[in-house]
Amino acid sequence: MVRVKSDGFAAYILLAFVTTAGLFYVNLGGAFLSAFVDGMGLSRADAGFITSANKYGAAFGALIAAFIVKRIQWRKSVYILFPILIIVDLISFFATDSSMLLGIRTFHGVVGGLSVGIGLSIIARTKSPERGFGTLLAVQYTFGSIGIFTVPKLVEIFGHGAAFGALITFTTITLLLLPFIPDYPRKEESVSLKSVTGESFKTELLIVPLMITMAAVFLFQASNMGVADYAFELGKESGYTMGELSNLLAVANILSVSGALLVIWMEAKFGRAKPIFFGVLIAALFTFLLHWSATIEIYFIANLVTGIMWAFCISYLLALGAAFDSHGQMAALSGFISKLGLASGSFIAALVIGNDNFASIINLATLSLVICALIALYPALLIDKAESYLKRRPANGSDDHSSTAA
Secondary structure: OOOOOOOOHHHHHHHHHHHHHOOHHHHOOHHHHHHHHHHHOOOHHHHHHHHHHHHHHHHHHHHHHHHHOOOOOHHHHHHHHHHHHHHHHHHHOOOOOHHHHHHHHHHHHHHHHHHHHHHHHHHHOOOOHHHHHHHHHHHHHHHHHHHHHHHHHHHHHHOOHHHHHHHHHHHHHHHHHHHHOOOOOOOOOOOOHHHHHOOOOOHHHHHHHHHHHHHHHHHHHHHHHHHHOOHHHHHHHOOOOHHHHHHHHHHHHHHOHHHHHHHHHHOOOOOOHHHHHHHHHHHHHHHHHHHHOOOHHHHHHHHHHHHHHHHHHHHHHHHHHHOOOOOOHHHHHHHHHHHHHHHHHHHHHHHHHOOOOHHHHHHHHHHHHHHHHHHOHHHHHHHHHHHHHHHHOOOOOOOOOOOOOO
16 A cells, blocks of 8 residues: 655645544534534533533543553554444434433544544654644644535534534545555654753653643633534524524634644744744634624634634644653643543533523633633743754754753
């Protein structure tokens, strides 16, 4: 079997497919949640709890991946996991009530999260993880846009099963692409941050910036997902039809690919601290503008800019987590925290929504994004400083700057 070049753009695209398939329902955005509201007649809260359970399952699966990615053959594992995903989505067609669907989707989340965690660990082993994560978001937004445009219309015709049909189609396509992906063996250990930041720097202190990074990933994902899950419902509350919303949000979603493309172009040329800090603050500002969703121009622009910043910032945040090790374990751990954030955003929004309480969801998301921008600065600056030192280090590996402070 002919495989693509390991550091070529085609390889990054194929890896993006692998990393997307297990969690593609997230990329369908509010269309997936609204499929349960419109197709099954569930309440907005019940539909929110189901999508949240799907994501909590994914978080658990990604956590498992963080512990096993060093020991497994990733390709064989994915060949087992993807058919299971397809079978579970087929079973979901026949769910008759919210309780049954809750259990089925939780199990789907575990299997999907495991496959996503494996995919993230492989991207972390590539030559340019920033480029890999940027490509991942570009693929997710592109196909997510297609889903957002088509799924609501298909649900009106075929019922909620159309949403699962979209998931099955994407997983099947990805399964067929697997043979063309290179192996990506584990990297040799890279220079540790201890040697970069000075011998007096205690290795255990790396836990602090790593945990702060994970907290930033959690807050960012929870904030965005809590709002995104109810994007369709917020639009309906503002008086727009499902046809109008699917068109508007599909356009906003496809244009949001520009955020991922910007990451692919920038990679780590300007470090990570500035892109993360300013990108997350911009996301906070335009999230707050959703308070004025009754004006269709503001509703569209707010969804567009938050989408661009979501693709842009999460690429850098995931790459920041991946920078803490060379095997891809921390990338998989970032995947776990990311899924936990997505699930928690859905869960909190479902708790808050009550009698259409969209304002509280927007306010909570805005505040969380501001906190995320502030706390992410420390680990991002630390990694930027370490990588800047590595670029300046003499070729013979001597360390003339061992007293550099952390």
